[in-house]
Amino acid sequence: xxxxxxxxxxxxxxxxxxxxxxxxxxxxxxxxxxxxxxxxxxxxxxxxxxxxxxxxxxxxxxxxxxxxxxxxxxxxxxxxxxxxxxxxxxxxxxxxxxxxxxxxxxxxxxx
Ligand SMILES: [Zn+2]
Numbered sequence: 001x002x003x004x005x006x007x008x009x010x011x012x013x014x015x016x017x018x019x020x021x022x023x024x025x026x027x028x029x030x031x032x033x034x035x036x037x038x039x040x041x042x043x044x045x046x047x048x049x050x051x052x053x054x055x056x057x058x059x060x061x062x063x064x065x066x067x068x069x070x071x072x073x074x075x076x077x078x079x080x081x082x083x084x085x086x087x088x089x090x091x092x093x094x095x096x097x098x099x100x101x102x103x104x105x106x107x108x109x110x111x
Contacts, residue, residue, distance in 0.1 A: 013101075014101035014102065015102075016081075017085060017098070017100065017101050018100050018101055020071075020082075020085055020098070021061070021063050021100035022100075023071045024063040024067045024068045024070075024071045024076075024077065024098070025038075025039070025063065026071065026076055027067060027070045027074055027076065028067075028070070029063070029064050029067040030064075030066045030069075030070055030094070031064035031065075031066035031067065031095050032064060034064075039062065040062055040063045040097060041061065041062035041063075042060070042061050043059070043060060043062070044057040044058065044059055044060065045057060045060045045099065058103050059103055060100065061103070062097035062098060062100065063097065063098050064094060064095060064096065064097055065086065065089075065092050065093065065094050065095070065096045065097075066095070068082055068086075068098060069082070069094070085098060
């Protein structure tokens, strides 16, 4: 039996980005001054692909790259995790927003 170590060892990518966003959420944001526990951005995004005029939308929460960097400096986000999420954006500044793929529903709608 052959086990693919990449598949076996890696959590789903969405869960991984969600965990990084959760860590970033614990610090304040140097870009937009969002306080710990608040979102940098709360907006809506298409819930399905392809996106058509009638595509349903869902609430999503986003966090500035500056906030992820602050989370890294405070030891909440590892260097490799920060680099990986920034590489996925291809081009970014401190004002780039990283969206939590879990959406706003992950917090039970309490906010
Ligand atoms: Zn922010």
